[in-house]
Amino acid sequence: MQKKILSLTLVAFLIVSFFNSTIINAEVNDTSGGDIQSNDEVVTATNMEDLPLDLLEDIEVSEYDDTGDSIVTEEEDYSAEIDFESNSIDFTDVNGNNIEVSVEDEDLEFKENNDGSIVFENKEENYQVENQILDGGFRQLYTLESEVSPKEIKIDIDLENGQYLKEEDGLYYIKNENGETIYNIGKPWAVDSKGNFIDTHYTLKDNAIYQNINYTGNSYPVKADPLFCSDTINNTSTKWNSSYDGGKGTFSVYTRTCTKAYITANWALGIGTLGAISQASIMGDMWSEVTADADFKKHISSSKRGRIKDQFICHAANPLTIYKSSWNLEPWRPDKSLSATYAKACNPK
Incomplete structure (x- = not known):
């Protein structure tokens, strides 16, 4: 699948977000490994074409069985069902x-x-809702066909005992009774028919999230997308490949589709909700899954973990690498700074 390439300005914007809680414009003076310089101009994506992934067209759904009344997905690490009658997504x-x-x-009907x-x-x-089961999560895609379509949509969330919704620094989570994040809710976004991003935000009330879409234009249909991600890494597929590069080896990490979409929306679309990506909750979850892998423990010594983590974070932020089927991490590569690793497309030399 062909991916769109970000402009140099947006590419630099992504890497600078690693180090600054306020996103600033940056330009790469030396793409062969030079330093990243920044100034005070704020930059963010304004159109879907600015992104490495089309969040409407390029998200693949999970395999499923159609029962006639619902579709069901059963994977080793998760299960899900979309009911045709109630428009609900049940995910475990x-x-x-x-x-x-x-x-x-109550007036939403299966189409x-x-x-x-x-x-x-x-x-x-005059609106539609598309429910989709993804690798590692699920999403709802709203299509507002005209100005009479609702601009506020209530998303009911049925939680188990002890679970609760939480907003932290502009990002939303579902946590368990111990305060641990069990679901990451993607940053809200919306686009008009020309692909231009328009203002939207969540409001949290009890066990419901309201998505408010602030649009007064006439370029319909408008589309919006709440996203819910659970598992971040496919540990079954993630493994050490000893034959890579003439026997040097590589640790191939397979990141879930939902997580890649979450990262794209959260770190390319907004400013106010963004902290340093390397300190973000979902990145901590991902790194914990990586370091818990048996092959990681066997082949990555403690002295090499720093460079491996830099390569890992680089793959998450770099628009040229995030949508690779696997993120290949090599402990034999030299230990460079995160910015130098990024400048070499995550393969420092």
């Missing part, structure tokens, strides 16, 4: 943490199964 992660998400609208995108429609209010 590898640890048995279950949530059920639906749009509060079709469009290759794993389950479409519901409210004809009177």
Whole structure:
């Protein structure tokens, strides 16, 4: 699948977000390994074409079975069901943490199964909801067809005992009774028919999230996307490949589709909600999964972990590497700074 390439300005914007809680414009003076210089101009993506991934067209749904009343996905690390009658998505992660998400609208009716995108429609209010099960999570995709379509949508979340919704620094999570994050909720986004991003935000009330879409233009349809991610790394596929590069070896990490979409939305679309990506909750979850892997423990010595972590974070932020099927991490590469690793497309020499 061909990916769009960011401009140098946006590429630099992503790496600078590693080190600054305020995102600033940056330019790479020497793409062969020079330093990254910054100034005070704020930069963010303004159109879907600015991103390395089209968040509408390039997100693949998980394989599923159609029962006639629902679709069901059963994987080793998660299971999910989308019910045709209630427009609900029921998702259970590898640890048995279950949530059920639906749009509060009795007039939403099942329309079709469009290759794993389950479409519901409210004809009177002229909008649709597509429910999709993803590798490592799920999402709802709203299509507002005209100015009469609702600009505030209530997302009901049925939580188990002890689970609760939490907002922290502009990002939203579902946590368990111990305060541990079990689901990461993606930064809200919305686009008009020309691909231009428009203002949208969440409001949290009890066990519901309201997505508010602030749009007064006329370039319909408008699309918006709440995203819920659980497991971040496919540990079954992640492994050491000893034959790589003439026997030097590589640790191949397989990141979930949902996580890649989450990273793209959160670190390329906004300023106010962004801290340093290397300190973000989801990055901590990902790194914990990587370091817990048996092959990682066997082949990556403690003295090499720093450079491996730099390569790992680089793959997450670099638009040229994030959508590779695997992120190949090599302990034999020299130990460079994170910015130098980024300048070499995550392969320092």
